[in-house]
Amino acid sequence: MRTADVARRAGCSVQHVRNLERDGVLPPVARTATGYRTYDEVHLRSALAYRALAAGVGPVEAKGIVRAFHQNPVSQALTLLDAAHARLDAEREGLRRAEEAARAISGEPIGDVRASDSMGISELATALGVRPSTLRHWDAEALVTPDRDPGRGTRRYTPAQVRDARIVHQLRRAGYRVTTLRTLMPQLRRTRRSEDVDAALAARDADITARSRALLDAASALGAVLSLRERAD
Secondary structure: OOHHHHHHHHOOOHHHHHHHHHOOOOOOOEEOOOOOEEOOHHHHHHHHHHHHHHHHHOHHHHHHHHHHHHHOOHHHHHHHHHHHHHHHHHHHHHHHHHHHHHHHHHOOOOOOOOHHHOEEHHHHHHHHOOOHHHHHHHHHOOOOOOEEOOOOOOEEEOHHHHHHHHHHHHHHHOOOOHHHHHHHHHHHHHHOOHHHHHHHHHHHHHHHHHHHHHHHHHHHHHHHHHHHHHHHO
16 A cells, blocks of 8 residues: 555545654555555554544554554553553543432532531531642632631632532542633533533543544454564564
């Protein structure tokens, strides 16, 4: 195959194929007497594996995994792929726990707020199992903004703010980044609807499912790479 053939079948540009060759994602490529590259099935399968892995684990890790299938003992290469699957499995388990907890938290009544129901930062940190510095970070990022004691300036969390903190805690455990929650939490504070939390968690589930499918596609391509490697050896 020519470079353009590999690019077309792998769904990427000619320059991308050359970059993958340069980075060792594709094994060494033979050249004709006139200097043109000639690719075979192992190069195509390697490019397909990289494309799928990049969607599942990101481009940097994807390059490392495919290179390992060319250069490392088989057991070491498979260990890297196993680790990627294990992380996704852990994310799914965290998401499942977050879905259960977020639904319960979102259903808690937040009316009839009394000043005596508020909590200090140390009390809330202990209740959540986090450090006070974590709550201060959430405050700085506008995820959970407590009230301030008029006299001493210390943070005091109303029941509604405690609820926000519990939701943030569960979503962080499920893998949501602070940048995502910074956009989500103002909406949750306005609506107080469990549907918003459910929608966010459903989006996370769709993301994990897409990455899991990408790893499945990558495993198929890597299986072909491994077979071709063993045949060549």
